[in-house]
Amino acid sequence: MCGEAYVLPLSFMALWVRPDEFHQTFNFRYLDSEWKPEILFRSINESFEAFDSVGAPSTWVLSNHDIIRHASRMGGVTGRPTASDGIGPNDPQPDRELGLRRARGATLFTLGLPGSTYLYQGEELGLPEHTTLEGKYRQDPTFARTGGARVGRDGCRVPLPWEAGVGAANGFNESGLAWLPQPELYAEYSRDQQEGVTGSTLELYKQALALRKTLRIGEGSFAWLPQFTNERALGYRNGDVLVIHNFGTDALPLPRGKILVASQSGLVEGQLLDPDQTVWIAI
Template sequence: MTLDTTVGARHLARYGQEWWRSAVIYQVYPRSFADANGDGMGDLPGITSRLGSLAALGIDAVWLSPFMRSPQKDAGYDVSDYCDVDPLFGTLADFDDMLTRAHELGLRVLVDLVPNHTSDQHRWFQAALASEEGSPERAFYHFKDGRGASGDLPPNNWVSMFGGPAWTRTTNPDGTPGQWYCHLFDSSQPDLNWENPKVEEAFEAILRFWLDRGVDGFRVDQPHAMGKAEGLPDHPDVERAGAGFIEGEASPPMWFQDSVHPIFRKWRKILDSYPGERAMCGEAYVLPLSFMALWVRPDEFHQTFNFRFLDSEWKPEILFNSINESFEAFDGVGAPSTWVLSNHDIIRHATRMGGVQGRPTASDGIGPNDPQPDRELGLRRARAATLFVLGLPGSTYLYQGEELGLPEHTTLADEFRQDPTFYRTSGKRVGRDGCRVPLPWESGLGAANGFNRTGQAWLPQPEIYAEYARDRQEGVAGSTLELYKHGLATRRRLGLGEGSFDWAPEFVSENSLGYRNGDILVVHNFGHEPIALPAGEISASSLHGMTSGHDLVADQTVWLRIS
């Protein structure tokens, strides 16, 4: 196979630009990061106590997954109060303490904002249920009469991303069946009606609440779902697309509506009115990337997640094409490309790269009855993939625990599972719990390895997690933690996040992939045979002990400074 590098992407260096263009942003999943009070649930004081470790890692910012008040039906993505902290995680005072400490350490803080839906326990939805049909309270959401002679059928054919229909019927105060409400996710997460100006006003106040407290920006959940086609018509291709969409074809009525863009422009003006380069990243699952680029035009989101790259198989041709598409799309609107390998919704890349079989998507999880990946191979490839990504210019996202090389918990028993996907599919999809298991900090310190002092944990760790604990890697040459520290420090020192990009044609083939960022050559060996490298100084290697004068072996990445 020969890849045509003459049509490959080029990216010019941009030094001294806004922080978010080249930042390394670390995702903290609060319930699984660190538990200060020992109840088995991570919390804000726990995060505060471990921020020094994140600063020492060499990141620029922290993104906190939801910690706002919630019944926790979907791990906090079902918000019942956007301007308060859930007692599971602490108080607003605890948040302020955490934010202050982060800023003292030079870390920026982004918070998760969930605008597509609320919890069914939110006062807005409770007021809607208590109000008459057609009331202003119901206009906050999508309430509709059912189809059929007695309204027993859902208003349209939409299906939920978590399985089952995207509609649930209400019960009137007198016990008779009522209207239906729309929920693209769990039935406990009713979708807001963003055609209602009152909803817009409410969220603008929410943005200002957190910006006034000093947050540095937001990660916005599912922004591409907020707009709905007028009249909520049937999905014209639900048999093929299910709850999703077919790339390159017309947008379904619940995704990618043009009506969302004026909303984001208003939000951008609000962020720009605050000092300190506040930033907004959208979880916009929009493909192709030329379409996603509409979400990061200069007056909308500062950046979006690059799902093309995240979904790419670790193969040279696929990566070559996704990187080309990324630079072409994002550079075309003046936005940074973003790079990510793991997050709270997909199988950890240290496990995916060890051979995942029979999974339709990386978000389906792995259960104890599934074929088990090769841990050693997965970690070797994951380390190499991380180094390959850290050399790319743009912004990089890390998911908590990947710096330890943590694998997925692939043998979690059904009795512990909490992901609504598991329940809404009767266990056919095991869900995302396996990547959300609490972190091991100190090996052997209780059953949870230092996640807390009591050993309790909302999800149990597998026994193997003790091997990956931070204290067993700190200062240990060749450990995954030290690889991340060295890679991040070198990336910062050489300005790679702000640097340039050109393919290295001599290393673009069916067995390798290489590019140049300034005078650094980054090469990965996808094949089985060693690859000869040119003369130069090894700045970083995914395999410990390589300094100079060696061939590149299978599943290895190096950064080579060419003199």
């Protein structure tokens, strides 16, 4: 049983997951880190300190049904994710390429952490937010209650694309109809366009999740890597795996070791890690 409770500080939230309480609770502190190294560093430390104190696993999450999808959020949307009003057609539009690159790196960094990771439907496809949804389709009460001043959460609740071009909903169902229409660009994110395609976001998720299970990452350990803990990078060790993310603007030299998985397509040992990318290295 998992509590969807926005309770801070985490030392207070940890009281909800004592042995006779909930099994887990969502970690909104981590979700609200805005993907900045200094905030992430503090939130990860706070998470382990709080949940370890009651013998509960920490949880990690980047997207859910109430906030802008992180593939769009990381493409230029600023501010605390849980305080967002959503993105509408008249708002500045996120950079899709930048957002997806950062989202892939963020996911791989997160999946390397010990504890439990929660994935939101569609992020395995790299789905962006539906940011151009017309008002006539919106169903979130937030939109109606504020007269459209806040567009709300419908943009992250659009049905998933399965087969490109199969009906208006890209194979989501046989009728082609859905409670929220997909944007045209969702066709290129469809499962059938990514399955088995080297370097696709779907295959990255499948590879990382398989490794996480095989290497028992969720049951592992955690220690920061001092040489990769600064404004340019964050890195940690989980068992015999190094996880390193490049927050800088220049490519990052990496320690020796076998590359297990990387958000940077085609990365091999001896190469540099590009900005916004994450790698797992076996030592």
